[in-house]
Amino acid sequence: MLFNTALLHDGADLKETHGATLPPVYQVSAFHHDTAERMADIFSHRAPGYNYTRVANPTIAAFENRITKLEKGIASVASSSGMTAISTATLNLAGAGDEIVSSNGLYGGTYYLFRDLRSLGITTRFVDIASRQEIEAAITEKTKFIFAETIGNPSLVVTDIAMLSDIAKSHGIPLVIDNTVATAYLARPLEQGADIVINSSSKYINGSGTAISGILTDGGSFDWKSPKFPEFADYRKFGKFAFIAKLRNGFARDLGGCLAPMNAFLNLVGLETLGLRMEKACGTALELARWFSDRCPGISVNYPGLETSPSHQTAQRILKNGFGAILTIRTGSRERAFEIMNRLKLVYRISNIGDSRTLIIHPDSTLALHNSPEERVQSGVYDDLLRISVGLEDAPDLIEDFRQAIGGDR
Ligand SMILES: *Cc1c(COP(=O)(O)O)cnc(C)c1O
Numbered sequence: 126m127l128f129n130t131a132l133l134h135d136g137a138d139l140k141e142t143h144g145a146t147l148p149p150v151y152q153v154s155a156f157h158h159d160t161a162e163r164m165a166d167i168f169s170h171r172a173p174g175y176n177y178t179r180v181a182n183p184t185i186a187a188f189e190n191r192i193t194k195l196e197k198g199i200a201s202v203a204s205s206s207g208m209t210a211i212s213t214a215t216l217n218l219a220g221a222g223d224e225i226v227s228s229n230g231l232y233g234g235t236y237y238l239f240r241d242l243r244s245l246g247i248t249t250r251f252v253d254i255a256s257r258q259e260i261e262a263a264i265t266e267k268t269k270f271i272f273a274e275t276i277g278n279p280s281l282v283v284t285d286i287a288m289l290s291d292i293a294k295s296h297g298i299p300l301v302i303d304n305t306v307a308t309a310y311l312a313r314p315l316e317q318g319a320d321i322v323i324n325s326s327s328k329y330i331n332g333s334g335t336a337i338s339g340i341l342t343d344g345g346s347f348d349w350k351s352p353k354f355p356e357f358a359d360y361r362k363f364g365k366f367a368f369i370a371k372l373r374n375g376f377a378r379d380l381g382g383c384l385a386p387m388n389a390f391l392n393l394v395g396l397e398t399l400g401l402r403m404e405k406a407c408g409t410a411l412e413l414a415r416w417f418s419d420r421c422p423g424i425s426v427n428y429p430g431l432e433t434s435p436s437h438q439t440a441q442r443i444l445k446n447g448f449g450a451i452l453t454i455r456t457g458s459r460e461r462a463f464e465i466m467n468r469l470k471l472v473y474r475i476s477n478i479g480d481s482r483t484l485i486i487h488p489d490s491t492l493a494l495h496n497s498p499e500e501r502v503q504s505g506v507y508d509d510l511l512r513i514s515v516g517l518e519d520a521p522d523l524i525e526d527f528r529q530a531i532g533g534d535r
Pocket of ligand 1: 206207208209232234235274278303305306325326327328337338339478
């Protein structure tokens with residue numbers, strides 16, 4: 126099945142849903158059982174079933190199964206937000222005294238998480254993810270995983286997943302990739318050698334900005350019998366499902382960041398049009414990027430689809446079907462950036478990406494607020510930079526809006 130067909134049909138079980146094309150919303154906290162024995166069996170995983178929605182729920186399970194198929198993994202765990210997915214994955218792998226090697230061009234929320242984890246004794250070494258040398262030099266005996274984003278937000282650095290996978294394998298550690306900005310439409314990190322992939326489904330998977338949620342998917346590729354992971358001893362009996370078993374019986378359950386069934390349903394609705402939306406938004410983003418580059422002197426544009434992007438060659442290897450729906454522009458000054466933002470009529474000033482509407486933000490005064498000047502530059506944030514998340518509007522309308530906001534004759 127090709128991409129769009131699979132989104133609609135792969136994993137759909139209409140027998141289970143009495144013919145309904147989408148699963149019902151099991152909007153309950155807990156589930157009744159006929160007998161005490163059956164209840165005990167489900168609690169001890171001897172029988173399939175549901176007890177309590179914080180642990181599992183059929184609507185959430187339907188969403189997890191769809192994403193597992195989409196990302197070509199073996200199992201997924203959905204959560205209340207993308208940050209929950211990243212933090213529980215991290216805590217499933219690393220504890221006090223351990224280290225993480227991460228891209229320095231990360232989404233701000235993840236950067237803050239890795240920084241704050243120092244208080245729990247987990248140290249992150251931030252590196253230029255394009256530099257094999259820097260990554261190799263940062264890996265120590267204590268490193269538990271490598272972390273990067275397929276397309277950095279907002280650096281728009283495209284990660285060479287195959288190279289990272291090669292490094293991770295040679296050190297016997299897993300590679301965790303945040304695929305939020307690319308989505309499975311542009312890249313399937315598990316097929317390129319990542320071991321675990323994470324999506325903030327608040328973004329393109331949901332597609333309309335109606336719910337915060339996250340999901341992680343295990344590729345089943347890492348060998349958890351590795352002596353580097355003694356904490357997995359109790360879970361090795363689950364074979365390639367050891368990571369998910371440890372997570373479900375550990376921090377996913379303990380921290381309680383479960384997804385709401387209604388939000389799982391909203392994501393399932395959004396998921397059906399992921400391919401169509403990405404195709405449209407990526408096309409418009411390229412058109413807009415070319416327009417900025419050709420017609421707007423004084424403004425420099427960064428988009429992986431332009432030959433001028435430092436990531437263009439990697440993007441051509443790593444991404445298929447397009448170059449993403451996010452671009453950034455540098456306007457010359459913070460004042461000019463604010464002026465352009467304030468003049469926009471169609472484009473919303475919103476701190477989000479992956480909405481059906483086009484959104485703009487000035488990261489330096491918002492998303493990167495808690496970063497030092499040095500950290501900002503490392504993560505690709507400048508005081509004259511605007512990030513644009515291209516939506517589904519028609520390209521000429523967006524160009525017209527930017528034309529009038531920038532002013533002059535173009
Ligand atoms: C938004 C985002 C997150 C965090 O997801 P939430 O659902 O907001 O918690 C993580 N990574 C990337 C790349 C994001 O864009």
